[in-house]
Amino acid sequence: xxxxxxxxxxxxxxxxxxxxxxxxxxxxxxxxxxxxxxxxxxxxxxxxxxxxxxxxxxxxxxxxxxxxxxxxxxxxxxxxxxxxxxxxxxxxxxxxxxxxxxxxxxxxxxxxxxxxxxxxxxxxxxxxxxxxxxxxxxxxxxxxxxxxxxxxxxxxxxxxxxxxxxxxxxxxxxxxxxxxxxxxxxxxxxxxxxxxxxxxxxxxxxxxxxxxxxxxxxxxxxxxxxxxxxxxxxxxxxxxxxxxxxxxxxxxxxxxxxxxxxxxxxxxxxxxxxxxxxxxxxxxxxxxxxxxxxxxxxxxxxxxxxxxxxxxxxxxxxxxxxxxxxxxxxxxxxxxxxxxxxxxxxxxxxxxxxxxxxxxxxxxxxxxxxxxxxxxxxxxxxxxxxxxxxxxxxxxxxxxxxxxxxxxxxxxxxxxxxxxxxxxxxxxxxxxxxxxxxxxxxxxxxxxxxxxxxx
Amino acid sequence: xxxxxxxxxxxxxxxxxxxxxxxxxxxxxxxxxxxxxxxxxxxxxxxxxxxxxxxxxxxxxxxxxxxxxxxxxxxxxxxxxxxxxxxxxxxxxxxxxxxxxxxxxxxxxxxxxxxxxxxxxxxxxxxxxxxxxxxxxxxxxxxxxxxxxxxxxxxxxxxxxxxxxxxxxxxxxxxxxxxxxxxxxxxxxxxxxxxxxxxxxxxxxxxxxxxxxxxxxxxxxxxxxxxxxxxxxxxxxxxxxxxxxxxxxxxxxxxxxxxxxxxxxxxxxxxxxxxxxxxxxxxxxxxxxxxxxxxxxxxxxxxxxxxxxxxxxxxxxxxxxxxxxxxxxxxxxxxxxxxxxxxxxxxxxxxxxxxxxxxxxxxxxxxxxxxxxxxxxxxxxxxxxxxxxxxxxxxxxxxxxxxxxxxxxxxxxxxxxxxxxxxxxxxxxxxxxxxxxxxxxxxxxxxxxxxxxxxxxxxxxxxxxxxxxxxxxxxxxxxxxxxxxxxxxxxxxxxxxxxxxxxxxxxxxxxxxxxxxx
Numbered sequence: 001x002x003x004x005x006x007x008x009x010x011x012x013x014x015x016x017x018x019x020x021x022x023x024x025x026x027x028x029x030x031x032x033x034x035x036x037x038x039x040x041x042x043x044x045x046x047x048x049x050x051x052x053x054x055x056x057x058x059x060x061x062x063x064x065x066x067x068x069x070x071x072x073x074x075x076x077x078x079x080x081x082x083x084x085x086x087x088x089x090x091x092x093x094x095x096x097x098x099x100x101x102x103x104x105x106x107x108x109x110x111x112x113x114x115x116x117x118x119x120x121x122x123x124x125x126x127x128x129x130x131x132x133x134x135x136x137x138x139x140x141x142x143x144x145x146x147x148x149x150x151x152x153x154x155x156x157x158x159x160x161x162x163x164x165x166x167x168x169x170x171x172x173x174x175x176x177x178x179x180x181x182x183x184x185x186x187x188x189x190x191x192x193x194x195x196x197x198x199x200x201x202x203x204x205x206x207x208x209x210x211x212x213x214x215x216x217x218x219x220x221x222x223x224x225x226x227x228x229x230x231x232x233x234x235x236x237x238x239x240x241x242x243x244x245x246x247x248x249x250x251x252x253x254x255x256x257x258x259x260x261x262x263x264x265x266x267x268x269x270x271x272x273x274x275x276x277x278x279x280x281x282x283x284x285x286x287x288x289x290x291x292x293x294x295x296x297x298x299x300x301x302x303x304x305x306x307x308x309x310x311x312x313x314x315x316x317x318x319x320x321x322x323x324x325x326x327x328x329x330x331x332x333x334x335x336x337x338x339x340x341x342x343x344x345x346x347x348x349x350x351x352x353x354x355x356x357x358x359x360x361x362x363x364x365x366x367x368x369x370x371x372x373x374x375x376x377x378x379x380x381x382x383x384x385x386x387x388x389x390x391x392x393x394x395x396x397x398x399x400x401x402x403x404x405x406x407x408x409x410x411x412x413x414x415x416x417x418x419x420x421x422x423x424x425x426x427x428x429x430x431x432x433x434x435x436x437x438x439x440x441x442x443x444x445x446x447x448x449x450x451x452x453x454x455x
Numbered sequence: 456x457x458x459x460x461x462x463x464x465x466x467x468x469x470x471x472x473x474x475x476x477x478x479x480x481x482x483x484x485x486x487x488x489x490x491x492x493x494x495x496x497x498x499x500x501x502x503x504x505x506x507x508x509x510x511x512x513x514x515x516x517x518x519x520x521x522x523x524x525x526x527x528x529x530x531x532x533x534x535x536x537x538x539x540x541x542x543x544x545x546x547x548x549x550x551x552x553x554x555x556x557x558x559x560x561x562x563x564x565x566x567x568x569x570x571x572x573x574x575x576x577x578x579x580x581x582x583x584x585x586x587x588x589x590x591x592x593x594x595x596x597x598x599x600x601x602x603x604x605x606x607x608x609x610x611x612x613x614x615x616x617x618x619x620x621x622x623x624x625x626x627x628x629x630x631x632x633x634x635x636x637x638x639x640x641x642x643x644x645x646x647x648x649x650x651x652x653x654x655x656x657x658x659x660x661x662x663x664x665x666x667x668x669x670x671x672x673x674x675x676x677x678x679x680x681x682x683x684x685x686x687x688x689x690x691x692x693x694x695x696x697x698x699x700x701x702x703x704x705x706x707x708x709x710x711x712x713x714x715x716x717x718x719x720x721x722x723x724x725x726x727x728x729x730x731x732x733x734x735x736x737x738x739x740x741x742x743x744x745x746x747x748x749x750x751x752x753x754x755x756x757x758x759x760x761x762x763x764x765x766x767x768x769x770x771x772x773x774x775x776x777x778x779x780x781x782x783x784x785x786x787x788x789x790x791x792x793x794x795x796x797x798x799x800x801x802x803x804x805x806x807x808x809x810x811x812x813x814x815x816x817x818x819x820x821x822x823x824x825x826x827x828x829x830x831x832x833x834x835x836x837x838x839x840x841x842x843x844x845x846x847x848x849x850x851x852x853x854x855x856x857x858x859x860x861x862x863x864x865x866x867x868x869x870x871x872x873x874x875x876x877x878x879x880x881x882x883x884x885x886x887x888x889x890x891x892x893x894x895x896x897x898x899x900x901x902x903x904x905x906x907x908x909x910x911x912x913x914x915x916x917x918x919x920x921x922x923x924x925x926x927x928x929x930x931x932x933x934x935x936x937x938x939x940x941x942x943x944x945x946x947x948x949x950x951x952x953x954x955x956x957x958x959x960x961x962x963x964x965x966x967x968x969x970x971x972x973x
Contacts, residue, residue, distance in 0.1 A: 219832060260832050347838045353831060356862050415915065419867035422902030426864070433904040436911065442904075 003032065004039045008076075009060040011125075021127035024079060026086055026105075026135055040080065040087045052076045071111075071119030078108040098142035102172050105139045108132060109179050116186055116198065123192065126201040133183055133208050140176035141215075144169060170216055177216070180209050184225065188232055199236060202229070203246035210253040222257050248277050252289055259292050260350060268296040287313050294320055295354035302361050302429070302452070304328065319345065327358050330366030333405035335359055363403075363420060364429040368450045370399045371443060387455065389443040393417060393434070396441065414439075525570035526556060533575050543577040551576035704769035706730065712737045716760035723767045731770055737761055738778060751789045758782040762801075776805050776812035783817065787882045792824075799824065816878050819850035823883040826858055829964075834858070850877045857884070866895035870917035892916045893931060893960040899946075900953040906945040909937070931959040 002010070004023050011020025028035040043051035052073045057064070064072070082104035088096040109132050115121040116129070148169050183205045190198035206225055213221050229236070239247050255271035258264075271293040278286050290313060294305050304324045310317040319342065326334035339346070339356065346352035374395070376385040397417040406412060421441060424430040430450055432443035443449035532538055533552050539545075555576060559565050574582070707728030714729065729737065738761065745754050758778070765775050783798035799821055806814040818841065825834040845851050853872060860869040869891060873884050895916055899907065909921050909928075918924035921944065925937060928946060932955040936947050946952070 217836065260835070262831055347835065350835045352838065353835070353862065356859065359863055413867070416865070416867045419865055419915070422898050423864040425902040426898035434902050435905075436903055436907055 003035060005055050005060070008056055009062065012060070012062045012064075015124055017124050017127035020125055021131040024075075024108075024128050024131050026079075026083055036083050036087050037090075040083045043080065048077050048080050049073055052080070065120060068115075068120040068122070071115035071121055074119075075108060075111045075115055078104065078111045082108050098139060098146040099172070102136075102139040102143035102176075105132075105136055106175065106179060109136050109183075113179070113182050113186055123190070123196045123198050123200070126187070126198055129183055129187075129198075129201055130204050130208075133180055133205060136176050136179060137173070137208060137212055140172040143172040147171065173212060173216060177209065177212050180205065180212060184209055184228075188228060194237060200242065202236065203239075203242050203250045207246065207249040207253060210250075210257075214253075214256075219257060219260060222253070226254075226257075244277055244279070248274050248279075248285065251277070252285070255289075255296075256292055259296065259354075262353070264296045264299045264354065268293065268300050271296060283312065287316060290316055291319075291349060291351065295351045298327075298358050298361065299354050302364075323355060323358060327362045328365065330362050330364075330369060330399075330403055332359065332362055332366065332400070332403035335362045336404075360424065360427065360429060364424055364450060364453075366399050366403045367396055367421070367424065367430065368453055368455060370395050371449055372455060386445060387449070389432070389445050389449065391441045391443065393421070393439045393441060396421060522556075523565055523570075526559075526565060529570040529573065529575075530556070533577065538575055538577065540577040540581055543580045547580050548575075548577040551580050555579075705767045707733075707764060707768055709733070712740050713757060714760045714764075716756045716763065719763065719767070723763075728767055729764050730768070731774070734761060734764060734770075734778075735774065738774075738781070742781070745785060751785070751791070754785060755782075755791065755794060758785070771805065771808070771810065773811040776802065776810050779805065780812055780817070783820075784879055787820070787879050790882065790886070792827075792886075796824070815845055815848035815851050818845055819848070819854040819878070819880060820883060822851070822854035822858060823880050826861060827883060827887045850880065853877055854880065861891060864894070864898065866891065866898070867915060870895075870915060873917045888917070889927075890960070890963040892927065893956055893963050896928070896931075897953060897956040897960050900948040900956055901950075903948045905949065906938070906940070906947045909944040909946060912946060932956060 002022075007019060007023035010016070011018075011023060026036065028037075042055065053069070056062070056072060056076060057069055082101060085096070085101040085104050112121075112128060112132050184202070187198045187201040187205050192198070206229065209225055210222050213219055239250070251270045251274035255267045255269075255274060258267035258270065271289055275286070275289045275293055278289060280286075290305075290309075294316070297303055297305070304327060305316075305320060307317075310320065322338040323335065323342070325331075326338055335358065339352075339359075343352065346355055370391060371387065374388040374391055377388050379385045393414060397412050397414055400406075400417055400420070401412045404412075418434060418436070421430070421434055425432060425434070428451065430443070431448050432441055434441050447455060449455060530552065533548060555573075559568055705723050705725055705728050707730040708725045709727055709729045710733060711729065712733065714727070737757075741754060741757050741761070744750070758781075761778055762782070765771075765778065779798045779802050783795050783802065786792070786795035786798060799817065802812070802814075802817050803821070806812065806817070818837075821837055822834070825831075825837055841851065846855065853876065857869060857872050860866075860872060873881070873888055876884055896912075899912070899915075909925055912918070912928065913921050913924040916924065918927065925944060928937060932952060936952050936955070938945055938947055
């Protein structure tokens with residue numbers, strides 16, 4: 001990243017969208033600490049347009065169609081004001097304000113959108129949209145934080161029947177979503193031939209919106225985007241043709257959206273794809289994917305993560321290991337304790353509900369022990385021994401007593417044990433039936449009493 | 456949207472010509488200003504609203520324009536915290552300030568104005584608000600404005616932006632306004648307004664454009680920016696209600712105890728609003744009437760008007776909480792989940808302000824409610840909201856146990872909890888208990904062989920009698936599933952019964968759709 005004008009020049013000359021986007025990245029680098037200041041002070045409010053026209057184009061010998069050139073000048077003029085607001089944080093912090101930065105940046109975004117929709121900007125420059133969108137979100141969050149630290153709570157406007165509905169603590173971020181939404185449509189509805197289409201930007205803008213919706217706790221709105229995407233899917237290139245950075249994130253969000261709807265099978269499919277494609281060194285992303293993939297796996301395939309899988313992710317190891325150990329050993333009491341110990345974290349990450357289902361697996365493992373402890377029937381004339389498949393309910397009740405660390409006096413309800421058994425049978429974790437009159441569980445013979453576990 | 460002027464364009468133009476008193480359309484004035492500023496060049500020729508913002512502030516520093524000392528002092532005074540007026544936002548004040556100074560400068564009036572006696576911009580904003588109903592030409596300030604008028608609206612950067620927004624928006628961008636803006640947002644009041652059918656003009660207006668999101672957006676803008684609609688009293692919408700709404704609570708003078716509910720379409724008149732001490736009496740009357748007549752339609756209507764009176768007077772205290780709580784309980788009792796949910800949402804916000812009431816009772820209802828609607832995302836949020844102290848509360852604990860029992864399919868535990876529900880939670884549980892009975896029956900039919908006594912079903916699934924459970928089984932399956940054997944009625948289990956209950960269960964678990972759900 002060089003000076004803003006260098007980035008612009010190189011981007012235009014090389015036809016490199018990312019280089020061009022670097023010009024619109026509002027940060028100073030360690031190599032160039034005065035990057036923003038020098039851009040801001042190269043002109044002043046009165047002359048910024050004409051100065052830009054000269055510095056962006058004439059000085060660099062770049063020739064573009066007039067309309068496109070004007071668009072760039074407008075974009076950079078808005079950008080220049082936004083940079084001005086940013087520079088203030090270093091020079092006069094008392095007058096600096098993230099709300100102003102956000103407003104100025106929003107204007108930059110609007111100019112850019114206008115540049116694409118009517119100003120003749122070319123599709124290869126679409127990375128500019130990513131950068132501007134990303135910072136729009138960033139500044140919106142800073143602005144909201146600033147506003148909430150300043151404002152005491154108001155009464156809302158007085159026209160409602162009711163006292164209040166929600167807090168406006170994310171006003172700017174909501175404002176940002178509207179702009180991002182326009183970026184989304186801008187990409188989706190481009191009708192140019194696909195080689196030169198803004199459609200290539202669709203997944204990146206979608207991801208940005210997903211991210212914002214998640215932040216705003218309005219995940220439901222993601223479905224509108226998906227609906228729009230589906231409607232256009234015939235015209236979109238295959239997902240695999242897009243940059244991996246876009247598709248991995250997209251798959252991740254789709255996975256999590258299904259996850260939150262308790263569609264664990266679909267969630268798993270998308271998350272697994274994201275996991276496979278994710279760059280091996282993107283540890284944070286891999287960790288995020290795993291956070292949801294592990295509970296999915298537990299629910300759909302009843303398997304637990306290996307130590308090796310979690311070794312590079314100590315946080316996940318800490319989060320999941322205690323539970324996994326209890327599930328493995330059929331320790332119901334330990335499982336309940338681990339769930340309540342991790343509850344806050346699990347709820348925060350929205351993985352409490354699927355993890356809770358791990359109790360069924362713990363129970364299955366416990367009952368499997370009962371079956372194994374039951375030993376074998378008397379072998380009949382040289383036949384290989386068969387396990388005892390008729391097990392009294394009372395034995396399972398005893399196991400529950402051990403599993404829940406019940407003390408001597410507490411009663412274990414036989415009806416409840418039957419209910420637990422009936423659930424495992426219903427869910428296919430056990431095969432057999434309960435003969436209630438005789439207080440007996442009759443398990444299936446031939447090594448399929450507990451499917452998938454070898455007995 | 457390609458030909459002709461869409462109806463909202465005309466209305467949308469109104470705010471722009473705010474102080475002018477001219478009938479000039481907005482866009483003409485905007486262009487006029489551009490030419491002037493380029494010629495004068497204290498400001499940027501850029502069309503960008505934000506660069507203009509920056510320019511007015513950076514210009515003095517760069518000594519491009521020498522602002523006279525009185526002007527600078529005036530600006531300082533405007534920003535001084537002690538001069539801040541409640542109800543006037545900093546943004547509005549700044550806009551006004553900018554307008555005043557720019558106009559003075561562009562008309563070479565900088566030296567002619569007595570800056571030390573000029574009202575501060577925040578005062579002007581407030582005066583403007585108070586004068587909505589009076590003729591705009593009366594005040595000194597408005598006449599001052601009229602003199603400068605064609606320039607005024609141009610300096611309002613917000614309009615500049617909104618104009619830009621329009622130009623892109625109207626290209627058929629349907630996704631522009633996020634849905635929550637339209638339904639559930641406090642600032643989007645006008646989106647929920649249905650205008651009183653007596654006013655034909657408004658109704659026609661609404662009919663022509665009500666489906667247009669762009670129009671809604673414009674209206675929202677107008678309502679949001681009081682200063683933009685100040686002078687529009689001559690326009691069709693008249694005194695915009697937002698003005699008075701923002702300027703403070705109404706103080707009611709109505710002495711009637713009972714009042715029918717009407718949705719507000721304009722600022723409420725004090726004489727139709729009951730003050731707090733009357734509302735206290737109202738509540739007592741309503742409680743008595745509810746006990747005596749049990750007329751839900753009437754009571755619900757009365758409670759809605761009661762809530763409305765509290766809101767317009769900005770009364771938020773323990774009494775408010777108890778009104779919502781009582782209304783919520785009555786709605787629960789009558790199974791009016793839509794109304795209940797409205798109360799619940801409000802209560803959640805009220806409890807957050809620690810105004811008393813029975814927060815844990817309602818937190819428990821909230822959990823049960825989400826079980827009923829099977830809204831897992833909201834359930835996650837509700838769980839995240841609970842504090843350790845909440846979790847120790849018996850009602851909350853009960854609700855959490857119910858949730859966990861259901862999540863694990865532990866119908867035995869679930870029906871034990873059902874029979875022992877604190878407060879009014881049973882009304883909520885009644886709504887999903889049948890659904891869960893079907894789930895349990897589906898499991899039982901798969902797990903037990905060859906049959907179970909009907910007595911067992913009655914006990915496990917919380918039925919009151921064997922007859923009731925037999926009826927339930929028959930209602931959802933086939934007759935031959937019940938057989939009499941060895942002196943007792945039995946449910947014949949097995950794959951066929953399993954399938955029948957599985958189908959009934961799937962039917963009962965279809966998405967619950969409730970009006971007014973969050």
